Every structure is written in structure tokens, then in C-alpha cells.
Amino acid sequence: MGEKPSYLGLLNAVACGEADAHEYFTAWADMTPDDDVRRVLRIIATREGEHGMAFAKRIHELGFEVRPKVDPKHAERMEIARSDRSDLEKMEALGVTSFCTADDEPDVFDSFFRDHSIDIQTGALIGRYIAEERDTGRLATGCRAKLEAKVSVPN
Numbered sequence: 001m002g003e004k005p006s007y008l009g010l011l012n013a014v015a016c017g018e019a020d021a022h023e024y025f026t027a028w029a030d031m032t033p034d035d036d037v038r039r040v041l042r043i044i045a046t047r048e049g050e051h052g053m054a055f056a057k058r059i060h061e062l063g064f065e066v067r068p069k070v071d072p073k074h075a076e077r078m079e080i081a082r083s084d085r086s087d088l089e090k091m092e093a094l095g096v097t098s099f100c101t102a103d104d105e106p107d108v109f110d111s112f113f114r115d116h117s118i119d120i121q122t123g124a125l126i127g128r129y130i131a132e133e134r135d136t137g138r139l140a141t142g143c144r145a146k147l148e149a150k151v152s153v154p155n
């Protein structure tokens with residue numbers, strides 16, 4: 001095992017958080033009656049699962065193992081995803097768009113590259129991850145707007 005990179009904790013947090021998100025987005029996609037919502041949720045769910053695996057893979061390549069982190073809120077999120085709440089209520093309860101900011105405003109990902117020791121391969125992975133998360137934010141925001149429009153103008 002080589003020297004421990006300072007960013008190992010960051011990789012571990014992403015690996016675990018994304019794997020959890022894959023589970024609840026998949027459970028929600030399996031439940032929704034709305035084809036448009038399901039299309040968006042499938043994209044998000046597979047991205048999350050792939051991020052979880054890609055970050056775990058990178059941790060292994062660096063010579064370490066993923067330390068499983070039990071998120072105390074995960075069970076509650078699974079319950080929400082599987083419930084018969086409306087898609088809009090789920091979006092609200094799961095805080096799906098809570099990390100979204102305007103394109104020129106700071107977000108949670110801005111600090112990831114503050115660690116200048118990040119190696120090239122890990123940096124490429126993190127860069128792609130961040131770009132996909134921000135795109136996911138845009139997809140979710142668009143989906144939410146459509147759901148809100150449906151609520152205000154019921155058909």
C-alpha cells in the first residue's frame with residue numbers, strides 16, 4: 001500500500017454517497033407512473049451507480065479499499081422513494097434539486113479541486129463526475145418545472 005493520498009476521504013464519500021443514490025433513484029424510477037419522469041430518473045440512477053463504482057475502482061487502483069459509510073438518512077430516503085407520494089413530493093422530500101445553483105454561482109463541487117495534489121487519472125474522473133452532477137441538476141430542475149406546471153394546470 002502506497003502513501004495515503006489526502007483526497008482518499010473525498011473519494012470514499014463520493015463512492016458511498018453515489019451508491020446510495022443509485023438505490024433510491026432506481027427504486028423511485030421503478031415506482032413512477034410518469035414516462036418522462038422515469039426517463040430522467042433512469043439517467044440519474046445509472047449515473048449515480050456508475051459514479052459509485054468508478055470511485056470505488058479508483059480507490060482500489062490506488063491500493064486502498066472502500067470504507068462503507070452508513071448514511072443514517074438512507075433508509076428514510078428509500079422509504080420515500082418507494083412510497084406512493086407524488087413525484088413532485090418525492091423530489092421535494094429527497095432534496096433532489098437542493099444542490100443546484102445558477103451556472104455562475106458557487107456550488108458544493110467548487111471545492112473539490114482545492115486539493116492540488118490530485119493525480120491526473122483521479123482528476124479526470126472527478127472532473128467528469130462534477131460535469132455529470134451539474135448536468136443531473138439541470139435535468140432534475142427541468143423535470144421539476146414540468147411537474148410543477150402539471151400541478152398548477154391540472155388536465
Ligand SMILES: [Fe+2]
Nearest residue numbers: 018021048133
Ligand atoms: Fe450524485
